[in-house]
Amino acid sequence: GAGVSQSPRYKVAKRGQDVALRCDPISGHVSLFWYQQALGQGPEFLTYFQNEAQLDKSGLPSDRFFAERPEGSVSTLKIQRTQQEDSAVYLCASSLAVTEAFFGQGTRLTVV
Amino acid sequence: GQQLNQSPQSMFIQEGEDVSMNCTSSSIFNTWLWYKQDPGEGPVLLIALYKAGELTSNGRLTAQFGITRKDSFLNISASIPSDVGIYFCAGQLGKTSYDKVIFGPGTSLSVIP
Numbered sequence: 460g461a462g463v464s465q466s467p468r469y470k471v472a473k474r475g476q477d478v479a480l481r482c483d484p485i486s487g488h489v490s491l492f493w494y495q496q497a498l499g500q501g502p503e504f505l506t507y508f509q510n511e512a513q514l515d516k517s518g519l520p521s522d523r524f525f526a527e528r529p530e531g532s533v534s535t536l537k538i539q540r541t542q543q544e545d546s547a548v549y550l551c552a553s554s555l556a557v558t559e560a561f562f563g564q565g566t567r568l569t570v571v
Numbered sequence: 572g573q574q575l576n577q578s579p580q581s582m583f584i585q586e587g588e589d590v591s592m593n594c595t596s597s598s599i600f601n602t603w604l605w606y607k608q609d610p611g612e613g614p615v616l617l618i619a620l621y622k623a624g625e626l627t628s629n630g631r632l633t634a635q636f637g638i639t640r641k642d643s644f645l646n647i648s649a650s651i652p653s654d655v656g657i658y659f660c661a662g663q664l665g666k667t668s669y670d671k672v673i674f675g676p677g678t679s680l681s682v683i684p
Contacts, residue, residue, distance in 0.1 A: 463613070490669060492671065494674075500676055501575075501659050501661075501674030501676050502614065502659075502672075502674045503674070504672065504673070507671060509669070550613050559619065560616075560672070562613025562614050562615070564613055565612075
């Protein structure tokens with residue numbers, strides 16, 4: 460596609476429910492990043508993939524957060540047993556080797 | 572870890588005025604980036620700076636990479652209504668997109684027609 464596509468755009472989850480957020484990067488982009496953006500804050504790094512390899516997951520806030528990119532293209536961010544503090548916009552970005560990273564529109568997750 | 576501070580937190584200006592916003596860091600970065608985020612959208616890169624002291628322009632935008640590598644500023648000249656949004660500075664330890672981007676808290680800009 461023309462840009463990074465994320466789905467769903469909006470997700471409301473009951474506390475304790477598991478959610479899965481999808482990111483379709485720009486075709487051919489090697490690098491893929493996930494960020495979490497709380498209301499009124501800047502995005503915070505969660506994890507980074509180079510192709511299918513998850514090279515950095517230092518930003519994942521707890522073991523309830525899990526990300527995968529099994530074929531080096533589409534990526535899924537999974538949050539298990541969601542908590543209210545997980546409410547945020549989850550942004551995905553992709554890039555070629557040394558060029559800028561392009562961000563998707565994000566998924567707004569609200570945990571009630 | 573690395574932390575970025577941005578000032579001002581928000582600003583309201585008249586259309587046509589020039590704007591200046593700053594970013595400081597507790598750590599040295601080797602790449603500085605400025606992004607703009609519109610409501611409901613992801614951040615869009617405005618300017619990238621790769622060398623200490625570098626001054627770069629992109630249309631009405633000008634940004635500089637501080638010589639200490641711990642600060643940067645962004646200027647917008649002759650503001651227009653579509654400049655409204657949140658401006659984030661960001662730093663990278665390296666010079667490639669492989670390096671994770673550390674974002675500041677943002678400066679919210681409102682332009683009064």
